[in-house]
Amino acid sequence: MDIFQNILLTIATAATPLLIAAMGELVVERSGVLNLGVEGMMVIGAVCGFAAAVTTGNPWVGVLAGIAAGAVLSVLFAVLTLSLATNQVATGLSLTLLGIGLSGMIGESFVGTAGVRLPSLSIPYLTDIPLVGRLIFGQDPIFYMSILLVFGVTWFLFRTRTGLTLRSVGDSHKSAHALGIPVLKYRYLAVMFGGACAGLAGAHLSLVYVPQWVENMTAGRGWIALALVVFASWRPWRVLGGAYLFGAVTIGQLHAQALGFGIPSQLLSSLPYLATIIVLVLISRNRRLTVMNTPASLAQPFVPDR
Amino acid sequence: MNKFILGFSTALAVVLASQAQAADKFKACFIYVGSKTDGGWTQAHEAGREYAQKELGDAAELLFVENIPEGPDAERAIERFARQGCGLIFTTSFGFMDPTLAVAAKFPDVKFEHATGYKTAPNVTTYNSRFYEGRYIIGQIAGKMSKTGTAGYIASFPIPEVVMGINSFLLGAQSVNPDFKLKVVWVNTWFDAGKEADAAKALIDQGVDVLTQHTDSTGPMQVAEERGIKAFGQAFDQIKAGPKSQMSAILDTWGPYYAKRIKMAIDGTWKGGESSWDGLKDGILAMAPYTNVPEDVKAMAEKTEADIKAGTLHPFTGPVMKQDGSEWLKAGEVSDDGTLLGMKFYVKGVDDKLPE
Numbered sequence: 001m002d003i004f005q006n007i008l009l010t011i012a013t014a015a016t017p018l019l020i021a022a023m024g025e026l027v028v029e030r031s032g033v034l035n036l037g038v039e040g041m042m043v044i045g046a047v048c049g050f051a052a053a054v055t056t057g058n059p060w061v062g063v064l065a066g067i068a069a070g071a072v073l074s075v076l077f078a079v080l081t082l083s084l085a086t087n088q089v090a091t092g093l094s095l096t097l098l099g100i101g102l103s104g105m106i107g108e109s110f111v112g113t114a115g116v117r118l119p120s121l122s123i124p125y126l127t128d129i130p131l132v133g134r135l136i137f138g139q140d141p142i143f144y145m146s147i148l149l150v151f152g153v154t155w156f157l158f159r160t161r162t163g164l165t166l167r168s169v170g171d172s173h174k175s176a177h178a179l180g181i182p183v184l185k186y187r188y189l190a191v192m193f194g195g196a197c198a199g200l201a202g203a204h205l206s207l208v209y210v211p212q213w214v215e216n217m218t219a220g221r222g223w224i225a226l227a228l229v230v231f232a233s234w235r236p237w238r239v240l241g242g243a244y245l246f247g248a249v250t251i252g253q254l255h256a257q258a259l260g261f262g263i264p265s266q267l268l269s270s271l272p273y274l275a276t277i278i279v280l281v282l283i284s285r286n287r288r289l290t291v292m293n294t295p296a297s298l299a300q301p302f303v304p305d306r
Numbered sequence: 307m308n309k310f311i312l313g314f315s316t317a318l319a320v321v322l323a324s325q326a327q328a329a330d331k332f333k334a335c336f337i338y339v340g341s342k343t344d345g346g347w348t349q350a351h352e353a354g355r356e357y358a359q360k361e362l363g364d365a366a367e368l369l370f371v372e373n374i375p376e377g378p379d380a381e382r383a384i385e386r387f388a389r390q391g392c393g394l395i396f397t398t399s400f401g402f403m404d405p406t407l408a409v410a411a412k413f414p415d416v417k418f419e420h421a422t423g424y425k426t427a428p429n430v431t432t433y434n435s436r437f438y439e440g441r442y443i444i445g446q447i448a449g450k451m452s453k454t455g456t457a458g459y460i461a462s463f464p465i466p467e468v469v470m471g472i473n474s475f476l477l478g479a480q481s482v483n484p485d486f487k488l489k490v491v492w493v494n495t496w497f498d499a500g501k502e503a504d505a506a507k508a509l510i511d512q513g514v515d516v517l518t519q520h521t522d523s524t525g526p527m528q529v530a531e532e533r534g535i536k537a538f539g540q541a542f543d544q545i546k547a548g549p550k551s552q553m554s555a556i557l558d559t560w561g562p563y564y565a566k567r568i569k570m571a572i573d574g575t576w577k578g579g580e581s582s583w584d585g586l587k588d589g590i591l592a593m594a595p596y597t598n599v600p601e602d603v604k605a606m607a608e609k610t611e612a613d614i615k616a617g618t619l620h621p622f623t624g625p626v627m628k629q630d631g632s633e634w635l636k637a638g639e640v641s642d643d644g645t646l647l648g649m650k651f652y653v654k655g656v657d658d659k660l661p662e
Contacts, residue, residue: 262659265492
């Protein structure tokens with residue numbers, strides 16, 4: 001029965017970076033900003049996390065470096081789109097290109113270097129419980145952070161006054177501005193939070209998922225995170241469901257292949273995408289709810305009138 | 307003022323002279339599909355270019371451009387090189403085949419070499435490496451080292467090159483353990499460290515104790531190292547990712563070939579329209595040191611390597627059955643190159659259905 005736990009652990013590892021990056025982007029989009037640079041911030045987080053961990057020998061320094069790198073890159077995006085009111089879609093796309101190029105340059109001397117793994121939790125007796133021990137008490141710290149993040153973001157957005165204000169900024173920046181809410185300040189902080197999350201997701205890739213640096217190692221995960229936010233109609237728990245569903249089908253299809261079921265591998269490879277889209281579309285069928293959840297000012301530049 | 311003009315014109319003359327000199331030098335140019343530090347396929351080509359540059363010294367200038375996607379961009383990149391005065395252009399990915407031929411038709415005086423393709427022209431040759439020879443050797447090692455008698459194979463795309471590799475690996479393993487089984491997982495990508503690692507974990511969870519791959523990242527090697535099983539490197543020595551796991555690796559050593567071909571282009575003996583498919587004996591591929599294996603296994607691998615080099619052993623020698631049990635090669639019969647290059651079937655013992 002150990003294989004059962006192993007499969008669940010692999011699914012959690014595959015889902016965690018998607019969940020973290022998507023959670024960050026959810027907050028960004030709830031504030032009315034569309035940052036398509038998730039992939040770029042993620043890959044910068046991965047390379048900086050790896051470089052810092054290898055140089056200092058301490059994976060925790062790597063985690064912090066990944067978070068910081070993602071946040072710094074997102075400030076660049078914020079300055080351009082918020083202060084200079086550039087087109088958010090174009091700026092986000094260039095941020096991704098910049099991130100991929102820059103990470104290749106930073107990482108050049110780290111290719112092939114042995115990585116440092118962020119140690120998994122180990123609690124005497126509890127971790128050794130059969131079937132669920134390692135699943136609940138024996139995973140890497142970033143996994144626990146990702147779960148806390150879902151609780152935290154839900155609580156913040158829907159149970160705090162600041163969260164309510166952030167959502168109002170995302171729904172109608174003009175009204176928020178008229179009420180005296182500092183729209184740009186909220187958006188700056190939201191974008192930086194999104195950058196930090198993308199950086200953490202990247203650090204998970206290079207410190208936990210595969211502790212090494214290879215160029216472009218995010219391989220499109222940032223784009224999947226972006227899609228998850230939309231398909232989850234900007235609701236945190238649906239993002240969690242979507243990320244784990246995606247992870248489960250990804251890992252499941254690999255096992256199905258190894259078992260030799262004889263299903264065409266191209267079909268199996270596309271299953272995670274199909275399944276996630278179908279399920280999330282089905283649960284978002286309620287139009288009124290979807291419209292209610294969509295940030296109404298998403299991707300619209302805001303220039304305060306003086 | 308006069309002094310200034312004099313100084314300026316001298317500087318200009320020097321610049322012009324050095325440019326003229328650079329123009330005299332023969333230029334050979336390389337188009338890479340990936341990054342030159344990918345730790346696999348492209349890095350191996352880059353190592354080959356550096357080797358050739360060292361070998362040729364001042365006789366030629368070797369340029370490259372990296373991260374060129376297969377598609378319309380490739381044609382533009384190749385054409386830019388042709389306009390820049392490159393005498394010989396190496397296009398180092400299968401998907402560059404049609405773009406190479408399109409540009410070659412426009413520049414009949416420029417020479418082209420396309421890696422792993424099958425279309426030639428009066429000024430286009432193709433070159434390839436008999437990777438399957440290396441895969442036979444690592445298959446034999448797997449057959450000796452696996453306790454479960456099952457190896458895992460992480461495959462990229464169901465093209466003949468990859469299918470040929472799977473079959474050769476399995477035939478090698480079956481030559482020492484006739485009941486050897488192979489589990490194949492297709493990841494439908496050449497390069498995604500995370501996904502390759504996931505595939506490795508899935509295979510290990512299902513009981514394989516030797517891993518091999520036809521994808522380009524070191525992800526699977528890393529997983530093998532962590533789970534304490536054995537694995538083989540791909541295209542490049544991956545011993546750093548798996549110091550206790552890597553038993554050997556198939557190394558792409560393009561350098562001598564590149565040096566030879568550029569020399570031929572310079573002295574005028576280069577001919578178009580040819581296809582070369584070199585193997586271990588020509589030095590276009592090599593085996594990484596046999597590590598983490600007992601002495602007898604190492605000796606066996608070295609003997610097989612020597613036999614293949616000497617031409618006394620061909621991995622695809624009968625009797626060989628296809629997966630469905632029908633006969634492919636009669637006893638003693640050796641497969642012809644055409645069948646290998648178009649291979650679309652498994653041999654007996656593969657636990658997978660070949661994607662169409």
